[in-house]
Amino acid sequence: MTDDMVKSLSDLKEEEVLSIVKDRLDAGGDPMKVLDDCRTAMGIVGERYEKEEYFIPHLVYSGEILKEILEMVKPKLAEGEGLERSGKVIIGTVAGDIHDIGKNIVTFMLDANGFDVRDIGVDVPPEQFVKEIKEFEPEVVGLSGFLTISFDSMKETIEAINKAGLRDKVKIMIGGGTLDDSLVKYTGADAFRRFAGGAVALAKEWIGGK
Numbered sequence: 001m002t003d004d005m006v007k008s009l010s011d012l013k014e015e016e017v018l019s020i021v022k023d024r025l026d027a028g029g030d031p032m033k034v035l036d037d038c039r040t041a042m043g044i045v046g047e048r049y050e051k052e053e054y055f056i057p058h059l060v061y062s063g064e065i066l067k068e069i070l071e072m073v074k075p076k077l078a079e080g081e082g083l084e085r086s087g088k089v090i091i092g093t094v095a096g097d098i099h100d101i102g103k104n105i106v107t108f109m110l111d112a113n114g115f116d117v118r119d120i121g122v123d124v125p126p127e128q129f130v131k132e133i134k135e136f137e138p139e140v141v142g143l144s145g146f147l148t149i150s151f152d153s154m155k156e157t158i159e160a161i162n163k164a165g166l167r168d169k170v171k172i173m174i175g176g177g178t179l180d181d182s183l184v185k186y187t188g189a190d191a192f193r194r195f196a197g198g199a200v201a202l203a204k205e206w207i208g209g210k
């Protein structure tokens with residue numbers, strides 16, 4: 001962890017953090033380490049929001065800077081990855097939740113690892129997930145959520161998949177900032193993974209990709 005990147009990102013110093021990231025990547029720095037530092041900095045941003053040192057505009061701005069960093073990191077993440085298509089995945093952020101940066105990283109990593117990914121966006125109602133599953137016929141469904149209220153949206157989404165008679169056709173993974181393993185049982189999912197790397201490894205395990 002390099003404190004200057006975490007400090008300048010959590011202080012929302014856009015130009016400063018973008019040049020630090022550029023220097024690190026140009027010097028051959030590990031793109032996954034950059035994502036690690038982003039997560040650490042976002043944790044600090046979240047704490048300052050809770051302590052009312054930061055407000056909505058700061059959250060919005062932190063999200064915008066994060067998206068710029070992601071555009072810089074993506075090409076480095078894709079380097080050397082095989083592109084043989086090996087299975088279909090649907091992913092979306094559940095109803096009531098508009099956080100998409102974490103989901104976008106998972107979508108990107110699955111795509112870079114050869115999965116055919118249909119990202120259906122944010123604030124997705126359960127019936128939309130059902131419609132997309134019938135249409136796309138994925139082996140895996142990923143539910144993303146960053147709010148505590150999203151736990152119930154995940155539960156309702158999985159209940160809708162069940163009611164539509166599709167539950168035994170798909171494996172369901174959940175993830176997002178405030179989730180942990182205890183929510184697998186509560187939501188009815190098959191597994192939880194904390195990071196994008198874990199989502200890729202699990203999809204490979206479930207679909208038997210290379």
Ligand code: B12
Nearest residue numbers: 046063097098099100101102142144147148175176177196
């Ligand atoms: C940026 C941000 C926003 C931005 C989002 C921008 C965007 N386009 O996504 C905006 C401004 C929109 C926002 C809005 C709000 N936010 Co907000 N937000 C954040 C913040 C600071 C960072 C989130 C983020 O993108 N992190 C970066 C990513 C990369 O994080 P990551 O967790 O490492 O991502 C990995 C995993 O999550 C995982 N993953 C993600 N999805 C999936 C899916 C699967 C299947 C798997 C396996 C893995 C997986 O893989 C990712 C990559 O490795 C967090 C604080 C935090 N610590 O997370 C608060 C936070 C999530 N927000 C919070 C709140 C309260 C809100 C608001 C309600 C504020 C308000 N009053 O309006 C609104 C809600 C809007 C809504 N309906 O969703 C709270 C949630 C509290 C709670 N427990 O419910 C937090 C925790 C801040 C806090 N500490 O209070 N927010």
